[in-house]
Amino acid sequence: MCLAIPGRIVEFLPGNSDQLALVDVVGVARKVNIGLMTDVQLEVGDYVLIHVGFAMSKIDEREAAEALSMLEMMGQTFTDELQAVAESSIQ
Numbered sequence: 001m002c003l004a005i006p007g008r009i010v011e012f013l014p015g016n017s018d019q020l021a022l023v024d025v026v027g028v029a030r031k032v033n034i035g036l037m038t039d040v041q042l043e044v045g046d047y048v049l050i051h052v053g054f055a056m057s058k059i060d061e062r063e064a065a066e067a068l069s070m071l072e073m074m075g076q077t078f079t080d081e082l083q084a085v086a087e088s089s090i091q
Contacts, residue, residue, distance in 0.1 A: 009023055
C-alpha cells in the first residue's frame with residue numbers, strides 16, 4: 001500500500017530546473033520533486049503531501065497534523081511508508 005505523507009518545505013534547492021525542495025518529513029530532511037505543482041504558489045514553511053518522492057498537493061498545517069495522526073494509527077503500514085521515504089532518493 002502506498003500512502004501520501006505530509007512534509008514541510010524547508011528550502012528550495014537551486015538548479016534542477018527549480019523542481020526540488022528540501023522537505024522535513026517527520027524529522028527527516030528529504031529532497032522532494034515539486035515539479036508537478038507548478039500551478040501552485042509554494043513557500044518555505046508550506047506543507048505538501050508527498051507520494052513516491054513527489055509533492056502532490058499543498059495542505060495547511062492542520063491537515064498535515066491530521067494526516068500524520070491518521071497514519072500513525074495505521075501502525076506497520078505507516079512504518080513501512082516512512083521506511084520507503086527514507087530509502088527513496090531523487091537525484
